[in-house]
Amino acid sequence: MKRIFLLAACTAMTACTGHIASTQISELDEARAMIQQAKDAGAEKCAPALQAKAVVKMYHAAHEITDEVGSHPDENAELLADALATAKKAYVKAKKGCAKPVLEVIRLEGVFFETNSAKLTVASMAVLDNAVKTLQKRADINVEVAAHTDSKGKAAYNLGLSNRRATSVMNYFLGHGIKAARLTSQGYGETQPRADNSTVEGRAKNRRVSLRVK
Numbered sequence: 001m002k003r004i005f006l007l008a009a010c011t012a013m014t015a016c017t018g019h020i021a022s023t024q025i026s027e028l029d030e031a032r033a034m035i036q037q038a039k040d041a042g043a044e045k046c047a048p049a050l051q052a053k054a055v056v057k058m059y060h061a062a063h064e065i066t067d068e069v070g071s072h073p074d075e076n077a078e079l080l081a082d083a084l085a086t087a088k089k090a091y092v093k094a095k096k097g098c099a100k101p102v103l104e105v106i107r108l109e110g111v112f113f114e115t116n117s118a119k120l121t122v123a124s125m126a127v128l129d130n131a132v133k134t135l136q137k138r139a140d141i142n143v144e145v146a147a148h149t150d151s152k153g154k155a156a157y158n159l160g161l162s163n164r165r166a167t168s169v170m171n172y173f174l175g176h177g178i179k180a181a182r183l184t185s186q187g188y189g190e191t192q193p194r195a196d197n198s199t200v201e202g203r204a205k206n207r208r209v210s211l212r213v214k
Contacts, residue, residue: 162187
């Protein structure tokens with residue numbers, strides 16, 4: 001059954017090749033970003049059916065939006081939401097099925113950035129200096145620098161911001177002598193909240209950076 005669906009999905013995607021450019025419209029930003037995030041997490045290997053569904057649904061939404069502008073706004077919104085939800089399912093399944101197990105999470109409490117920026121605040125330096133000492137003492141471990149945001153703003157923007165922030169922290173470690181072979185960076189945007197995003201306190205907890213030991 002999975003093979004049959006994938007064949008159908010590929011056929012649908014092939015049929016949509018004439019509309020590839022239309023998937024760059026702004027309404028598809030969140031779905032497109034989540035599909036890419038799922039792909040990066042290994043969804044094409046670990047959740048191929050869900051990933052294919054998400055892509056096909058994105059093309060379907062693109063077709064409806066570009067070819068029938070203003071005709072069915074409510075239906076278009078539902079199509080967009082469906083594509084995004086399916087991509088999120090593919091991402092979650094991929095992370096569970098493909099990702100290497102995380103042996104330990106080292107929380108970097110007190111690492112902050114300037115608003116809507118990947119620039120570290122001065123106050124963060126002391127925390128990162130202590131993290132450098134930890135990495136120097138534990139020279140046998142490799143880590144992923146993981147950055148997270150709250151849910152304010154668009155998911156696509158938050159994902160990009162978290163990736164830039166993770167890279168910023170990784171570059172700080174590189175600049176302080178930690179070998180590149182021991183480090184990777186990954187932004188998770190708003191996909192892994194630790195607290196309630198509807199409160200100020202919850203959003204503050206969700207804006208965080210940690211080291212995932214692998």
